[in-house]
Amino acid sequence: MRTLMILGRHQHTTARPGLIVTGPATAGKTTALLHVGRTCHLAHARRNPTPPGPAHTPVPVAYVLVPPGATAKTLAAEFARYLGIPVTARMTQAQITEAVCHTYHRAGVRLVLIDEIHRLNPRTTTGAETADLLKDLTERIAATFVYAGIDVTTTPLFTGVRGAQLAGRASLVECGAFPARLGTRExxxxxxxxxxxxxxxxxxxxxxxxxxxxxxxxxxxxxxxxxxxxxxxxxxxxxxxxxxxxxxxxxxxxxxxxxxxxxxxxxxxxxxxxx
CATH class of the missing domain: 1.20.930 (Transcription Elongation Factor S-II; Chain A)
Structure with missing residues (x-):
């Protein structure tokens, strides 16, 4: 993750390289995701101590859970909810997205963790719009995106044009059961x-x-x-x-x-x- 964040630090014209953590249920994907987020947050806090006074505390890491049956608007609202961005029923998806991108930039978010990514299905109209929003956010938010989901390579997530775009930008890490023995190690x-x-x-x-x-x-x-x-x-x-x-x-x-x-x-x- 450290290497990917360095690679994407000065990349402004296209989406930064990302990472997908996949595997069966209970294999430790979310645990790994949260551990990476915690490590990144603590490292940032050590390098950039918050000065005394009323200054806003930076938020280097964001964690977003893809809601069931996610639409582009509900996913954008999840991004907003993490940082407490006010969202009303009258707001359009474009307005929410604009507020999210602006606030994430001001908060200094450098790592975005997205869990339950297997819930997205780009084959449906709603799923395609949601996948497009995600691609838009990766290009507008100056952060490295990490996704986690159950067996994503067997889901529609990697199919079609949108799936090819995601597969072409993200490395894949397979999480599986811990072996009892691995060579001389246990x-x-x-x-x-x-x-x-x-x-x-x-x-x-x-x-x-x-x-x-x-x-x-x-x-x-x-x-x-x-x-x-x-x-x-x-x-x-x-x-x-x-x-x-x-x-x-x-x-x-x-x-x-x-x-x-x-x-x-x-x-x-x-x-x-x-x-």
């Missing part, structure tokens, strides 16, 4: 260790969750969304019952999302029958 165990470090349970023993890496990978299929939900749910239960620690038993008591539970049931080894 990426999923490393992820678990990071999640455990964020816990604040008085009686939890460090290293408990990494030792359960094989079990946790089986429960969650290596999906970061399912993993964080499982650990957070178990942590809340530990606080409520007063144990203040997570164990294999407490993890077993948590019911996960249907996708993870279905996977777990499918690969769960059968118990030997008693003779």
């Amino acid at each position: 990426p999923f165990k490393e992820l678990i260790a990071g999640v455990e470090d964020a816990l604040d349970l008085r009686a939890h023993r460090p290293g408990t969750l990494p030792r359960l890496a094989s079990y946790l990978h089986q429960r969650t299929a290596g999906r970061i969304g399912s993993l964080t939900r499982l650990v957070r749910h178990a942590a809340i239960n530990a606080i409520l019952d007063g144990t203040e620690r997570i164990t294999r038993t407490s993890l077993d008591q948590v019911r996960l999302d249907h996708l993870a539970e279905t996977h777990h049931t499918t690969i769960r080894p059968a118990r030997p029958r008693r003779r």
Whole structure:
């Protein structure tokens, strides 16, 4: 992202290069998107401390969620809502877009994160108008655009003339399940260790969750969304019952999302029958 932002910093005549984060549900796309946004915001704050006084605080990062059945006007309104730009029912799409571009420029937005991009369908009239608005915004707002969506390469988003324009301007990053092993490394165990470090349970023993890496990978299929939900749910239960620690038993008591539970049931080894 840092490289893409540098590439687009002095590009004024055409849309800046962007990025698309795609993959299956619960693969960590939104988590990655928000992490990039947070890193960018903190880096900007370190380089440009806000001076004392009534000066407006710069907003280097914007996050927009594509609404279901988005039209060009409702998407423009989402851009406006993020920065608190007043929008009335009487305003036209062009008026909202003009206000968005002006305010984003004044606020110093340098990175725009757009989530749930798979909801756009350029094959429909409404979807085509919305895609055109998005292209217009990428050319008028001096920022790098990053999109995230579920399996976007299999959706209509990359089809037709508008899809070709998007595909020609954005690099693609595939998010998938964390593998249990990758050469000599254990990426999923490393992820678990990071999640455990964020816990604040008085009686939890460090290293408990990494030792359960094989079990946790089986429960969650290596999906970061399912993993964080499982650990957070178990942590809340530990606080409520007063144990203040997570164990294999407490993890077993948590019911996960249907996708993870279905996977777990499918690969769960059968118990030997008693003779």
